Amino acid sequence: MNTLTDWVREKGYQPQDLPLYYEACTHSSYANEHNNGVPDNERLEFIGDSVLQIWSADTLYHMKPVMHEGKMTTIRAQTVCEQTLARLNQQLGWYNFLRLGVGEERSGGRTRPSILADQFEACIGAIYLDLGYGAAKAVLDEYMKPLISASKPEDVTDYKTQLQEYVQTDNRKTIQYRLLEETGPSNAPTFRMGVFLDDICMGIGESSTKKRAEQKAAKEAIRKLAC
Incomplete structure (x- = not known):
């Protein structure tokens, strides 16, 4: 297989809008180097993220035994997090x-x-736009649904949701995540994020993405609040 369309054909579908699949696999760095109107995959990423959200919500809602809203929110965040999507892409x-x-x-x-x-989100977005929700759902049912009931390693634990649930009993408290520092080259930055509880810094995390740095900061905050 040389292209995403080859992969889609192997799954038994007939892709129609071929440029859409190339767009899904085009990073902004490639588009910036080719000044010939080549679009990057950011718009398709937006569509794919929305498809993942509705698919995960629908899947969790119909799972047995019935789960309360808080647990569904946590599991959805764990399932569609960056680390999980990256692993699925590699798989x-x-x-x-x-x-x-x-x-x-x-x-x-x-x-x-x-x-x-x-890229995973963009590819799901392309499949959805070209072949419809049924095709996107079939891919997610086959490859992502088994992860919902699987045990979650530490790097996909949703500490941000846990922190929110930890302090939500006190409506006077507010949680904010702030960028404290960004270092390194533009193509491989390191973000230092802080989580603030009523303007008091409760945790700091560093990572190559803001989302992961926020999770690390939330984990540290939970540890402090639990002491």
Whole structure:
């Protein structure tokens, strides 16, 4: 297989809008290096994220035994998090179809979780737009649904939701996440995020993505609040 359309055909579907699948696999670094109107996958990522949200909500709602809203929210956040989407991308082999800029390729972009997760969402968005929700749902049912009941490793634990639930009994308290520092080159930055409870910094986390840094900050805050 050389393209995403080859993968889709192997699943028994007949893709119609072929440029859509190339767009899903085009990173902004590639588009920026080719000044010929090549679109990147960010718009399709937006669509794919929405498909994942409705699919996960519908799947969790119909699971037995019935779960309360808080548990469904936590499991959904764990299931559609960056690390999980990146792993699924690698499992499916979609990362092989990525079109990256020269610099991004050299710096390891093809294995960077944030890029893989974004591409996964974009590919789901392309499948949805070209073949409909049924085809996108079939892919997610086959590859993502088994993860919902699987045990979650630490790196996909949703500490942000846990922290929110920990303090939500006191409506006077507010939680904010703030960027404290950004270091490193633009193609491989490191973000230092802080979580503030009523303007008091309760935790700090660092990672290559803001989302992961926020999770680390929330984990530290939970540890302090539990003491």
